[in-house]
Amino acid sequence: MSSTSLINNKHLLWRAGFGAGISQLENLADTDIKILINELFSEKTFAYINYDTPDVEAIDYMNDKTPAERKKEIQKINREQNLELNLNFLDKMVNSKEQMKEKMAFFWHGHFASRVQNPKFNRQILNVIRKNALGNFKDLLFEVSQAPAMLNFLNNQQNKKNHPNENFAREVMELFTMGRGNYTEKDIREAARAFTGWGFDKEGNFVERQKQHDEGTKIFLGKTGNFTGSDILNIILEQKPTAKFITSKIYRFFVNENIDENIVNKLSESFYQSNYDIKKLMTNIFSSSWFYDKKNIGNRVKAPVELMAGIMRTLPMNIQNPENLIVYQKLLGQMLLYPPNVAGWPNGKSWIDSSTLMLRLQIPQIWSGLRPLEYTPRPDDDIDMGMKSRETALNKTFKNPNITIDWARVEKIFAGKNIEDYLIQNPKSLDMNSVKSFSDNSVKMNIINLMSTPEYQLM
Secondary structure (H helix, E strand, C coil): CCHHHHHHHHHHHHHCCCCCCHHHHCCHHHCCHHHHHHHHHCCCCCCCCCCCCCCCCHHHCCCCCCCHHHHHHHHHHHHHHHHHHHHHHHHHHHHCCCHHHHHHHHHHHHHCCCCCCCHHHHHHHHHHHHHCCCCEHHHHHHHHHCCHHHHHHCCHHHCECCECCCHHHHHHHHHHHCCCCCCCHHHHHHHHHHCCCEEECCCCCEEECHHHCCCCCEEECCEEECCCHHHHHHHHHHCHHHHHHHHHHHHHHHCCCCCCHHHHHHHHHHHHHCCCEHHHHHHHHHHCHHHHCHHHCCCCECCHHHHHHHHHHHCCEEECCCCHHHHHHHHHCCCCCCCCCCCCCCCHHHHCCHHHHHHHHHHHHHHCCCCCCCCCCCCCHHHHCCCHHHHHHHHHHCCCCCEEECHHHHHHHHCCCCHHHHHCCCHHHCCHHHHHHCCCCCHHHHHHHHHCCHHHHEC
16 A cells, blocks of 8 residues: 555545545555546436425516515525525535536536525526536536526626616626636626626526617627627637636636646646536646645645535434534535625635634534534524524524434444544644544544544645
8 A cells, every 4th residue: 555645545535526435435545546536527317406395386486566474485485495405415515426526516606606595596507507517618607697596696687778787797707707807897898788688587497588688789808799698608718818717716726726827827728729628627637746746735724515525425424404514504604505795605714713613623523422512603684584583493403413423334444544644634744642632542532533633624
């Protein structure tokens, strides 16, 4: 066994997925990295994420005339469906064999951030992102830009001839494709005119409302024509800065927050030439020797969802009340389907402040039943939709997540292994004596204590 292959395999599984699953841990040190890369990228038939409760009838969807009682009822159904979608997405991250696809979907979910209350729209955009996660960026961009969740979130339903709304056009360029500095305010105004009429109907189908579309000539990024929204997206994709912007963001998320200009330039040139083939770009990154450089290992703070999914992949658990996991997402500051704004979640050190760090270090003990949860989530109207009484009731039941961990299986897998080599990305900085002095030397307590270290927060 080589310690290098263990370090590299662990690094790959954390960055291209959500850490090693319990069944991968046994032979992790002896597995050929090429086999792992193939496994990570293997794609099965696409499985949609759904929720069980039937949709509220479209005609019944809320408008100003909906009676207050009915509004409350619809809000309650919406909230439950959104929470179910959230947990089903998390479940995919933990249990799917297609780790790279779900990790990439998690990345795009923060890149194409939208936050709407309609669960049908949320389900639709989430599946668009998952389906195209490793596909072609052009397809992904077009489908997301025509998804009702995004058009609704960025007010394009209100973007009409003679009254252009620039919000959608601005964010498409600034956040989704080119980044600041590659277009002018005039480009935004002209693009907004081209996107007039893009909207959706009550059933959640994309519609181009011809009567609302501005048919005049537009000048966009130096080109002149009677452009439509699709023309604008195509012109944006012709710009090399678009490939550079996306590649840089992917590099910061998957490799290192400090960009290596030479590497990013090569990657983005090849991404552009491949006509935006995401799978090819990611294969390039994970197959390159520089990805395994020491400076790229254990240098990223796990996002809350990565932290939770990672623990759940290492420790086989049965969760009686999975809705508890929503409270942890809330407390740690990253709730799936509810990004803070259109720019998505910030990364890196911004995940850690005094309150979240304390809870992060305690989760392994709380989930193992060794200590109670002593925090309560701040009320969030958007998520609770004003249901304060329900919120207090929730906090009482959430004290105990009702998790049973199969420690016998865990002990069997870790028997005779240096546990820290498997759980910590940079075990050298770890003082194992102090970890062990906390408790008995059982595998269970060693794992709980290791997962409760600051080092475990890094990937």
